Amino acid sequence: MYTHEDLSRLQAQSLKLQGWIRQQTFSPEMEKTLRRFSSWEVSELIFRVNQSTFRGKLAADPSLPVGEVEPDGRQRWFSLEEINALRRKLKINRKSLMPPRPAGKRAVRAAIANFKGGAGKSTVALHFAHAAALDGYRVLVVDFDPQATLSHSMGLTDVSEEHTVWGIMARDLIRETERMNTGPVGAETGAALPRRHLPASITGLGLGELRLADFIRPTSWPTIDAIPSCANAAFVEFASAQYRHLNPDWSFFAAVSRYLDQIPDDSYDLILFDCPPAIGYQSMNAVFAADVLYIPSGPGYWEYDSTTSFIGQLSEALEDLSAGFDATLPTGKVTLPKSFCDIRFLLTRFEPGNDLHRAMFDAFRKVFGDRVAANPVEMTRAVEQSGRFLSSVYEMDYREMTRETWRRARSTFDNAYQEFRDVVISAWDKVEAGE
Ligand SMILES: Nc1ncnc2c1ncn2[C@@H]1O[C@H](COP(=O)(O)OP(=O)(O)OP(=O)(O)O)[C@@H](O)[C@H]1O
Numbered sequence: 001m002y003t004h005e006d007l008s009r010l011q012a013q014s015l016k017l018q019g020w021i022r023q024q025t026f027s028p029e030m031e032k033t034l035r036r037f038s039s040w041e042v043s044e045l046i047f048r049v050n051q052s053t054f055r056g057k058l059a060a061d062p063s064l065p066v067g068e069v070e071p072d073g074r075q076r077w078f079s080l081e082e083i084n085a086l087r088r089k090l091k092i093n094r095k096s097l098m099p100p101r102p103a104g105k106r107a108v109r110a111a112i113a114n115f116k117g118g119a120g121k122s123t124v125a126l127h128f129a130h131a132a133a134l135d136g137y138r139v140l141v142v143d144f145d146p147q148a149t150l151s152h153s154m155g156l157t158d159v160s161e162e163h164t165v166w167g168i169m170a171r172d173l174i175r176e177t178e179r180m181n182t183g184p185v186g187a188e189t190g191a192a193l194p195r196r197h198l199p200a201s202i203t204g205l206g207l208g209e210l211r212l213a214d215f216i217r218p219t220s221w222p223t224i225d226a227i228p229s230c231a232n233a234a235f236v237e238f239a240s241a242q243y244r245h246l247n248p249d250w251s252f253f254a255a256v257s258r259y260l261d262q263i264p265d266d267s268y269d270l271i272l273f274d275c276p277p278a279i280g281y282q283s284m285n286a287v288f289a290a291d292v293l294y295i296p297s298g299p300g301y302w303e304y305d306s307t308t309s310f311i312g313q314l315s316e317a318l319e320d321l322s323a324g325f326d327a328t329l330p331t332g333k334v335t336l337p338k339s340f341c342d343i344r345f346l347l348t349r350f351e352p353g354n355d356l357h358r359a360m361f362d363a364f365r366k367v368f369g370d371r372v373a374a375n376p377v378e379m380t381r382a383v384e385q386s387g388r389f390l391s392s393v394y395e396m397d398y399r400e401m402t403r404e405t406w407r408r409a410r411s412t413f414d415n416a417y418q419e420f421r422d423v424v425i426s427a428w429d430k431v432e433a434g435e
């Protein structure tokens, strides 16, 4: 017979191995660090200019960063800070290398969501975050999943639940309840709302005093920040039901959206949400805050089946919100009924030589039309390999595997990212300009 003590013992053994893996993978301080990028990568893959043009530009202006030469060869290797400095200063054929970004608008928010487990959500979120950062964008990732795959792959492991989406929700409950109790609520109707009392178990956590920045952590990428998650945040799914009961007028699903509204518009260009494989309080917050919904799915029939159920359930949940909440309730800058700038399906783990996969792709296209991304993410050994090192294909040094494997993996994510980038840029047209 086995009890919780056996589970706890098994977990302790597993944590030891995890610690060892991190030690082998990250720097001696157990911190994740970002590698440098070679002049070949910077010119051809990042700036998309040929190497000799790039070298010529560097030679012509001694004030430009020159990177470092590694002992093994002729290539110069650049840090992301140096790449970004080059991007700001260089012009190729009189064209800036800065990515498009309308002034005066907030970051576009994209949720990578599907309740099918293992659909590739975290892999897509991680690779899009890295591709966008290499493209010159400033990125915030929000991990809505207590499995914390994305947080762990970004090197964030010592996270307490107060500093996760759960903390943001509980802080919002405290603040919204205070506002309702003291503010001029009901001014339009003249009727005051009943006062709501929250128990000390919630108000005593000190969450009400946390500042915006307390939830945001830097990562090893200088232009990527993260709001991480942790296993204890799974507790939110139980607690949130009770919170709604404590204050039925609290628009629980808008907590994260309200939080993000307070971040200055120009702090980030893109905010990416990695969602859990479930529809619950946390994922409803992600979906509600999102401008763009990106739905990854594997290329099999059962994945298609689950994806179909997912959009059905999501549709019902969003309809319930619109029907169940008074439209005058404050939901931050996002209003009910919730609408998205774009919704896309993205096939993942796709094998172009597999007849079944191609048939599923055609079926997706037939059913969802041009909502299906034209560039699926292909199945690649590089992801399995990089997953073992808790990193993305972009973080892996191409000298650690065959160049062909790395290039193919990188190009499948690059192509999927380019299409996503177009979706983000179009979404900016629909996002309201800030005050
Ligand atoms: N393009 C790919 N090529 C090869 N393996 C992949 C690819 N994409 C994802 N995988 C693998 O599939 C597994 C599931 O991927 P991932 O963790 O991204 O899915 P998820 O949807 O986030 O899962 P969960 O629902 O548990 O959060 C992982 O082992 C990952 O390494």
Ligand SMILES: [Mg+2]
Residues within 6 Å of the ligand: 121, 122, 123, 145, 149, 274, 275
């Ligand atoms: Mg995941």
